[in-house]
Amino acid sequence: MADCVAAVKTGMRLILLGPPGAGKGTQATLLAQRHGTTSLASGDILRDAIRRGDPIGRKASRYVESGALVPDDLVTGLIFQRLDGLGKEESFILDGFPRTESQARVLDARLMEKGQSPVDLVVDFEISEEKIVRRLAGRRICGACGASYHLEKKAPRREGACDSCAGGLRIREDDRPETIRRRLLVYHEQTEPLLKFYRAQGKLQVVPGDLEIEDQYQALLELLKRERLV
Numbered sequence: 001m002a003d004c005v006a007a008v009k010t011g012m013r014l015i016l017l018g019p020p021g022a023g024k025g026t027q028a029t030l031l032a033q034r035h036g037t038t039s040l041a042s043g044d045i046l047r048d049a050i051r052r053g054d055p056i057g058r059k060a061s062r063y064v065e066s067g068a069l070v071p072d073d074l075v076t077g078l079i080f081q082r083l084d085g086l087g088k089e090e091s092f093i094l095d096g097f098p099r100t101e102s103q104a105r106v107l108d109a110r111l112m113e114k115g116q117s118p119v120d121l122v123v124d125f126e127i128s129e130e131k132i133v134r135r136l137a138g139r140r141i142c143g144a145c146g147a148s149y150h151l152e153k154k155a156p157r158r159e160g161a162c163d164s165c166a167g168g169l170r171i172r173e174d175d176r177p178e179t180i181r182r183r184l185l186v187y188h189e190q191t192e193p194l195l196k197f198y199r200a201q202g203k204l205q206v207v208p209g210d211l212e213i214e215d216q217y218q219a220l221l222e223l224l225k226r227e228r229l230v
């Protein structure tokens with residue numbers, strides 16, 4: 001890893017929260033690439049299962065496409081399967097999971113059961129709804145590998161084609177305006193209560209979600225340094 005400045009703490013468990021469009025996926029990917037850790041994005045994992053047409057994917061697709069949350073047992077099963085593939089001391093970032101208080105409790109219980117260290121830090125990316133809608137409208141994803149782009153902020157090198165696999169770019173099914181509104185509502189109703197849950201554990205910190213990609217990254221990195229995670 002040529003541009004790996006400093007590795008994250010061994011066994012780090014970092015959770016990225018915040019509404020759709022707050023930059024969770026972008027920041028998780030940058031951190032993973034630059035600091036040698038693993039990022040697990042529940043949305044990507046679900047879309048991948050849907051593309052492959054496996055049993056969980058078939059059950060999850062209607063929820064994802066309509067902007068509703070996928071039932072806890074389906075998501076938890078998929079995420080835990082991935083976590084089982086990591087070494088016990090391996091660090092990881094969770095992007096998009098947990099998204100409900102019950103998912104958070106199940107995660108805590110699982111880490112405990114496996115004798116692993118608990119969640120270190122939960123970052124809430126804050127951004128206004130107006131900016132969210134603008135951002136999601138410009139988002140494009142690769143139909144082949146799922147990589148994410150933005151028409152203004154993170155344009156592909158060649159228009160309409162994925163930088164890493166040359167697959168065709170398209171609008172994500174759930175980035176249509178009506179579905180964006182549904183996702184925001186779902187976020188307020190089901191995910192926001194999680195902020196209180198983690199605040200009560202003393203684990204919640206806020207980073208602005210409306211900055212340019214690199215500025216947001218620097219803000220996140222400074223926080224991780226203060227918390228002695230990098």
Ligand code: ADP
Nearest residue numbers: 020021042043063064068069070075096097099
């Ligand atoms: P965003 O954060 O931009 O909404 P994601 O890719 O994280 O996008 O999630 C897309 C969709 O995948 C969600 O709207 C939901 O249907 C499903 N999903 C992702 N993570 C979870 C989760 N932890 N629990 C339930 N559903 C989830």
Ligand code: ZN
Nearest residue numbers: 142145162165
């Ligand atoms: Zn691709």
